[in-house]
Amino acid sequence: MSLLAVHDLAVSRGGLRTVEGVSFTLRGGEALILRGPNGIGKTTLLRTVAGLQPPTEGGVEMAEDAVAYAAHADGLKAALTVTENLRFWSAVFGGGPVGPALAAMDLAALADRPAAALSAGQKRRLGLARLMVTGRPLWVLDEPTVSLDADSVARFASVVRAHLAGGGAALMATHIDLGLDEARVLDLTPYRARPGRAVRPAGFNEAFA
Template sequence: MGLRVSDLSVARGGIRVLEGLSFALAPGQALVLRGPNGIGKTTLLRTIAGLQPPVSGEVDAPAEALVYAGHADGIKATLTVRENLEFWAQAFGNSDISGAMAAFQLAPLGERPAGALSAGQKRRLGLARLLVTGREIWVLDEPTVSLDVEAVAMFAAAVRAHLAAGGLAVIATHIDLGLSEAEVLDVTPFKARPLEHDDFDGAFL
């Protein structure tokens, strides 16, 4: 189960931000996206994940293989940590949450309401959802926000295990995760050219 991006152009608010991107990943591979804030990494990831259409080009990957984790943790504050993971596992047709609980050291927090967690604990719970989806392709936008050094190591280990099992990942992050398996792509050279005056109306069509 691979991922291929071909001559992709993406837009934010009707304005192109990146264009001409191409890359391919095979099972077991990861790609780390680099680039300054605001250049369009989030827009690119949302397009790859199928949450918005591209301006042009193609993303070749089965929709049922993709899972996206953005800036929101996607947890229900009134449910416990365990109940949150059980909810997401059931939503994806799974039942075993033990691996996710162990990977992010959530067992001691299992019966705590998610709303009572610290920001870092919420982030760990949000990332643990990835492990219960059963999806092969992880599309991750700044996944280490709010994580301390220990939790970043937990996340990196989870990614390594995912790759070793034949999964793949596309990750936008400014942090060195220590993933020797990952290739790095700086998207700066793919920044879209500024709109000419005659292009202005077309940006909103």
């Protein structure tokens, strides 16, 4: 059974289609990496799959409350400690204990440090650790390794592998080779929309494009 099914999807940014006719499925244990030149619509497609903006055409099928989304913002509360941030997100999502997430992203030594006092790389590791406490089976990730050094990239790749081994799935856009040999790659270049196709779907809000 698929965790995610995308059918003939077209998405838009700024009232113009970026890609169209995209179809794929993701089952538990599978990862799919989106590739393509800057501006082709990888972020827009991920936001559409995550439910943050409506599709222009086609559809996205998944179980309710299946997705956890991580993009460029780390989603942290600066005044809370590392542990408190993870407990907050665990409570929001009804997820699990935070200890495994602290260990997996090498944050145990920083557990009592306020998020405001973290470096950019530490904040990114904490932002990604949030995924582990959501309990959501489908991770949708937009350039998740920004600000990470090589060791942290390898650590995060191990986290993704463990998620897949546990029956989860991951859809991501990344320029970094995570060493996920089992991941499929989807190049969006052949799905680039024809020039000048202006579309303004019902309910479309350009502020969220």
